[in-house]
Amino acid sequence: MRTLITNIKELIQVRETPIAKVSGTEMALLPKIENAYLLIEDNLIAEFGKMENLPEISVDKTIDATGKVVLPTWCDSHTHIVYAGNRVQEFVDRINGLSYEEIANRGGGILNSAKKLNETSEEEIYNQSKLRLEEVMQQGTGAVEIKSGYGLTVEGELKMLRVIKKLKENYPVAIKATFLGAHAFPTEFKENHSGYIDVIINEMLPKIAEENLADYIDAFLETGYFSIEETERIMEAGKKYGLTAKIHVNQFTAINGIEACVKHNALSVDHLEIVTDEDIEILKNSQTIPVALPSCSYFISIPYTPARKMLNAGLPLALASDFNPGTTPSGNMNFVIATACIKMKMTPEEVINAATINGAYAMGISETHGSITKGKRANLIITKPITSYYQLPYAFGTNLIDEVIIEGKVI
Numbered sequence: 001m002r003t004l005i006t007n008i009k010e011l012i013q014v015r016e017t018p019i020a021k022v023s024g025t026e027m028a029l030l031p032k033i034e035n036a037y038l039l040i041e042d043n044l045i046a047e048f049g050k051m052e053n054l055p056e057i058s059v060d061k062t063i064d065a066t067g068k069v070v071l072p073t074w075c076d077s078h079t080h081i082v083y084a085g086n087r088v089q090e091f092v093d094r095i096n097g098l099s100y101e102e103i104a105n106r107g108g109g110i111l112n113s114a115k116k117l118n119e120t121s122e123e124e125i126y127n128q129s130k131l132r133l134e135e136v137m138q139q140g141t142g143a144v145e146i147k148s149g150y151g152l153t154v155e156g157e158l159k160m161l162r163v164i165k166k167l168k169e170n171y172p173v174a175i176k177a178t179f180l181g182a183h184a185f186p187t188e189f190k191e192n193h194s195g196y197i198d199v200i201i202n203e204m205l206p207k208i209a210e211e212n213l214a215d216y217i218d219a220f221l222e223t224g225y226f227s228i229e230e231t232e233r234i235m236e237a238g239k240k241y242g243l244t245a246k247i248h249v250n251q252f253t254a255i256n257g258i259e260a261c262v263k264h265n266a267l268s269v270d271h272l273e274i275v276t277d278e279d280i281e282i283l284k285n286s287q288t289i290p291v292a293l294p295s296c297s298y299f300i301s302i303p304y305t306p307a308r309k310m311l312n313a314g315l316p317l318a319l320a321s322d323f324n325p326g327t328t329p330s331g332n333m334n335f336v337i338a339t340a341c342i343k344m345k346m347t348p349e350e351v352i353n354a355a356t357i358n359g360a361y362a363m364g365i366s367e368t369h370g371s372i373t374k375g376k377r378a379n380l381i382i383t384k385p386i387t388s389y390y391q392l393p394y395a396f397g398t399n400l401i402d403e404v405i406i407e408g409k410v411i
């Protein structure tokens with residue numbers, strides 16, 4: 001099957017030579033071709049170039065993109081899309097003055113979602129979660145990482161990971177599964193942290209490996225959650241099963257957690273609302289990519305990741321949604337990029353790099369996703385007619401997406 005997209009006003013994020021990620025000042029550059037065509041063969045990008053160089057070819061379908069921008073679909077490297085129910089009451093409690101921490105201390109927060117998840121059948125969780133996946137696909141997401149972490153029991157964690165596996169099987173979007181058993185301590189292990197970590201290492205991980213249910217391992221390294229030493233135990237155990245770490249860290253406090261993650265070759269460190277100069281130094285010269293989650297900062301009113309400071313220091317940065325019931329009940333990457341421009345003072349070029357090629361890197365899929373490169377997956381957003389790609393973050397709240405193509409097919 002050959003599909004030809006013609007008369008593209010701007011074909012953006014064009015990388016003739018494949019790259020893994022972009023860092024520092026490179027993030028300000030977003031290569032593009034004006035008045036372009038792009039040829040899709042089956043599920044791959046086969047050719048692209050200027051309209052004037054379009055060769056004579058026979059195709060099965062032509063899409064006229066006059067006035068429209070074409071770019072790679074969003075690569076959302078950090079979500080918790082699989083969950084049961086919602087946490088609307090906590091939303092109202094926060095409006096009335098309670099903080100995220102106060103709600104968690106009352107047994108709300110992650111433990112609230114864990115209770116709901118353990119009471120809900122696998123089929124029902126799948127049915128609720130697939131609606132969120134379908135929604136973000138329509139919003140232009142073509143690759144997504146999904147975490148467990150609302151089970152916190154052997155059965156609960158396996159149930160979540162099996163739902164992620166089923167989503168992988170049934171949807172064309174690229175999905176990476178991350179095991180986040182170390183998301184919070186269940187109440188019965190509140191005073192016995194090592195006991196719960198033993199359950200993670202000796203009971204959960206072997207079963208997950210046996211069923212091949214996870215690609216990565218995560219922990220919530222934070223004051224009041226998992227300490228550096230506890231997170232190190234988790235990362236080391238994961239490594240034994242071939243699971244590279246992607247760690248929640250520096251969301252509320254900076255406790256030198258980033259150093260431990262870099263030491264253990266984490267693929268990404270995520271959140272980073274609070275970042276010290278030492279953290280930035282440590283991230284330099286590492287292969288670990290920082291991931292910012294601006295919708296979370298927006299929703300629970302916490303600081304935004306200091307993107308400018310990090311980019312000025314030469315670091316790469318990825319942007320992801322953090323879609324979850326507690327701190328970010330939205331997976332809309334269009335809102336993520338707009339918020340990063342508006343609140344983090346990133347430029348349109350930087351946010352698009354952060355949400356495509358760098359997001360792909362943060363999921364370990366930049367060889368196949370995240371740019372317009374021959375041989376990569378034909379995962380594309382075709383916008384409505386717009387003046388330029390600047391309009392995407394500018395017109396926040398307006399749906400400017402006309403069509404989404406995943407694996408070569410309009411969805």
Ligand SMILES: N=CN[C@@H](CCC(=O)O)C(=O)O
Binds near residue numbers: 251326
């Ligand atoms: N901070 C840790 N985990 C999630 C939120 C968990 C929740 O409140 O349900 C996050 O990334 O924001």
Ligand SMILES: [Zn+2]
Binds near residue numbers: 078079
């Ligand atoms: Zn998260």
